[in-house]
Amino acid sequence: MKRILITGATSAIAQETARLFAADGAALLLVGRDSDKLAAVADDLRARGAEKVETEIVDLIDLARCSRLIDEAVEKLGGLDALLVAQGTLPDQAECEADPLKTLFEFSLNAMGPITLLLRGAAYFENRRSGCLAVITSIAGVRGRKTNYIYGSAKATVSTFLEGLRGRLCGTGVSVVDIRPGFVDTPMTAHLPKQALFATPESVGARIYRAMIAGDDVVYTPWFWRWIALVLQLIPRRIFVKLSI
Amino acid sequence: MLGDPAPSYALAMADYQSWGRIPKATASAVRRVYWRSELAELDLGSSAALPYGLGRSYGDSCLNDGGILIDTSPLSRLIHFDFERGILRAEAGLSLQQLLAVAVPRGWFLPVSPGTQFVTLGGAVANDIHGKNHHRAGTFGRHVRRFELWRSDGSQQECSPDQNAELFRATIGGMGLTGVITWVEIQLVGIPSPCLQMERIRFRSLDEYLALESESSADYEYTVSWVDCMRSGPTRGLFQRANFAGGGTPRKARRPLCVPFDLPSFALNSSAVKLFNQTIFQLQQSERISRLTHYAPFFYPLDAVRDWNRIYGKRGFFQYQFLVPNDAEEAFREILRRISSARQGSFLVILKKFGNIASPGLMSFPREGLTLALDFPNRGQATCDLLDDLDELVQQAGGCVYPAKDARMSPASFQAYYPQWKEFSRYTDPQFSSSFWRRVTAGAVA
Numbered sequence: 001m002k003r004i005l006i007t008g009a010t011s012a013i014a015q016e017t018a019r020l021f022a023a024d025g026a027a028l029l030l031v032g033r034d035s036d037k038l039a040a041v042a043d044d045l046r047a048r049g050a051e052k053v054e055t056e057i058v059d060l061i062d063l064a065r066c067s068r069l070i071d072e073a074v075e076k077l078g079g080l081d082a083l084l085v086a087q088g089t090l091p092d093q094a095e096c097e098a099d100p101l102k103t104l105f106e107f108s109l110n111a112m113g114p115i116t117l118l119l120r121g122a123a124y125f126e127n128r129r130s131g132c133l134a135v136i137t138s139i140a141g142v143r144g145r146k147t148n149y150i151y152g153s154a155k156a157t158v159s160t161f162l163e164g165l166r167g168r169l170c171g172t173g174v175s176v177v178d179i180r181p182g183f184v185d186t187p188m189t190a191h192l193p194k195q196a197l198f199a200t201p202e203s204v205g206a207r208i209y210r211a212m213i214a215g216d217d218v219v220y221t222p223w224f225w226r227w228i229a230l231v232l233q234l235i236p237r238r239i240f241v242k243l244s245i
Numbered sequence: 246m247l248g249d250p251a252p253s254y255a256l257a258m259a260d261y262q263s264w265g266r267i268p269k270a271t272a273s274a275v276r277r278v279y280w281r282s283e284l285a286e287l288d289l290g291s292s293a294a295l296p297y298g299l300g301r302s303y304g305d306s307c308l309n310d311g312g313i314l315i316d317t318s319p320l321s322r323l324i325h326f327d328f329e330r331g332i333l334r335a336e337a338g339l340s341l342q343q344l345l346a347v348a349v350p351r352g353w354f355l356p357v358s359p360g361t362q363f364v365t366l367g368g369a370v371a372n373d374i375h376g377k378n379h380h381r382a383g384t385f386g387r388h389v390r391r392f393e394l395w396r397s398d399g400s401q402q403e404c405s406p407d408q409n410a411e412l413f414r415a416t417i418g419g420m421g422l423t424g425v426i427t428w429v430e431i432q433l434v435g436i437p438s439p440c441l442q443m444e445r446i447r448f449r450s451l452d453e454y455l456a457l458e459s460e461s462s463a464d465y466e467y468t469v470s471w472v473d474c475m476r477s478g479p480t481r482g483l484f485q486r487a488n489f490a491g492g493g494t495p496r497k498a499r500r501p502l503c504v505p506f507d508l509p510s511f512a513l514n515s516s517a518v519k520l521f522n523q524t525i526f527q528l529q530q531s532e533r534i535s536r537l538t539h540y541a542p543f544f545y546p547l548d549a550v551r552d553w554n555r556i557y558g559k560r561g562f563f564q565y566q567f568l569v570p571n572d573a574e575e576a577f578r579e580i581l582r583r584i585s586s587a588r589q590g591s592f593l594v595i596l597k598k599f600g601n602i603a604s605p606g607l608m609s610f611p612r613e614g615l616t617l618a619l620d621f622p623n624r625g626q627a628t629c630d631l632l633d634d635l636d637e638l639v640q641q642a643g644g645c646v647y648p649a650k651d652a653r654m655s656p657a658s659f660q661a662y663y664p665q666w667k668e669f670s671r672y673t674d675p676q677f678s679s680s681f682w683r684r685v686t687a688g689a690v691a
Contacts, residue, residue: 012279012319015322023347036280036281036282037280037282040280040281040282040322040324041322043322043323043324044322044323044324046325047323047324047325047333047347048323048347187279187319190277194260
């Protein structure tokens with residue numbers, strides 16, 4: 001996997017994944033909003049052995065811009081072998097409930113942007129009959145929980161989309177990887193109290209790296225979230241609506 | 246990420262302790278810094294602040310009771326790595342483990358390595374750490390080419406031996422009190438392979454030990470010894486010396502001989518430690534063994550056991566590391582006698598002879614002489630009394646004690662060991678302080 005486009009490249013998990021690809025000598029196009037942060041990540045990856053690191057400052061709320069990124073990556077990297085969609089925000093649920101426009105904005109960042117990238121990426125890879133489409137979704141997409149359903153439903157949208165896309169690309173040699181992390185200790189969750197279930201970005205990043213190389217389909221990380229997800233799915237609806245989770 | 250809005254209790258403040266878990270301290274707030282560019286907006290209010298890396302200082306030099314801790318551990322990015330010349334510039338929160346993972350495959354190693362990989366670059370500078378090659382390479386600070394220091398007035402200053410030289414000298418060994426080190430540039434050393442050819446030799450007296458040191462210092466890059474401190478009579482132990490090897494495959498890693506990782510109760514009473522020490526000493530079948538070993542078990546045997554400090558239980562432990570000049574050999578013997586007759590020490594006793602290479606830091610601990618580091622399980626007043634006695638002997642012998650490992654020395658002892666502390670206090674950041682610093686400067690006017 002030599003040429004990789006990463007959106008949301010300054011996220012803690014994306015950085016850890018990119019470090020492992022950099023050590024393999026990959027060429028990377030990093031997309032993010034903040035130029036200082038992008039530069040810091042790019043320097044880090046170069047010093048770790050990346051053959052080439054390009055950066056692009058983009059606000060991923062701009063869907064038209066999203067739809068051009070695959071072409072830009074192909075041009076800058078001389079082709080493309082993988083896409084890792086790591087953009088995302090954890091919105092304040094109460095604010096979203098009070099403001100539908102804010103909810104749509106968050107939906108755009110967490111679902112519409114990724115879908116735009118995936119459609120373009122799928123077309124490119126399908127044509128080449130190889131490639132990897134990987135997205136960081138979330139365990140939160142497994143059920144709609146009253147405490148976090150706006151974020152959760154945006155992630156569920158992407159997961160369902162990926163499932164269909166996997167069917168479409170079946171047999172083409174293109175892998176579709178849905179990564180569903182649990183709690184990860186990152187700036188995005190800095191305001192949350194830490195408990196035993198929190199994983200480090202290093203371990204999650206390493207899992208994503210392995211999943212992309214192996215072409216896994218659905219990956220829970222850390223592993224035990226698969227079983228938590230299963231339990232969540234088995235809870236009858238009448239009981240589920242009463243739970244305060 | 247699940248991201249439940251959760252009850253708002255404090256963010257695991259209990260995780261910000263020191264390695265010896267004495268004293269207990271509670272910071273009023275922790276500011277975690279993820280990006281260098283965030284420092285510009287860092288809000289400290291009017292509280293005293295202190296940088297915190299991985300919390301491997303043993304006592305209270307990394308604690309700031311009632312003040313703010315600036316957690317720099319997320320600052321772990323490389324900035325530039327010259328693969329040809331072995332010059333690495335990286336953010337100060339990078340751990341030595343992370344550094345070695347990048348450097349060793351390219352044939353580079355730390356110029357000076359402590360006994361654990363779980364310290365940050367910033368911490369290595371701030372404590373001017375030393376290692377098994379002190380007699381050849383001096384302290385860590387000697388290999389620092391430059392670093393950047395963020396001060397509470399918002400300034401960011403690059404420091405090197407030629408630029409802001411006084412601040413450079415004060416920050417090396419400056420215990421984090423001169424500001425936040427944001428990045429460090431160091432010169433690494435080339436290695437032919439990740440393996441060392443190591444020899445371990447029994448000694449049965451301090452004279453035998455000293456003879457081994459002087460016979461080895463010219464030809465061996467790394468020397469260190471383990472000492473049995475629970476025995477009256479002549480000091481015995483195991484002397485190790487090693488050099489990086491040209492190649493080859495190390496023998497299947499056997500458990501390092503030094504620590505009973507899995508038998509915590511051993512540490513807790515003196516006959517158990519005595520028995521343990523006897524076993525360690527005799528386990529090696531011959532007087533000397535020689536073998537190829539990977540760098541990790543050689544330099545970092547204790548890293549194999551995460552949270553090994555927990556074997557001392559909730560009450561924690563004291564680590565005591567002192568040095569005395571070479572001409573105070575008699576005092577050194579007296580201190581050893583005092584330790585073994587007190588029967589409080591544990592199995593972790595490390596002896597090393599420092600060379601004559603001057604430390605670059607104003608407050609650096611290492612100077613020429615003999616240094617001994619050992620753990621004491623916290624037995625309350627009895628332990629403190631013993632350590633006070635040792636302080637007196639060290640002071641009389643013209644030696645000093647390592648602040649990074651201290652949780653209890655008196656202001657008088659500190660000020661006798663480090664008379665330059667007043668000069669140093671001119672360079673500290675006016676808003677920076679630590680539990681250690683307040684303790685050892687109590688009642689004094691700088």
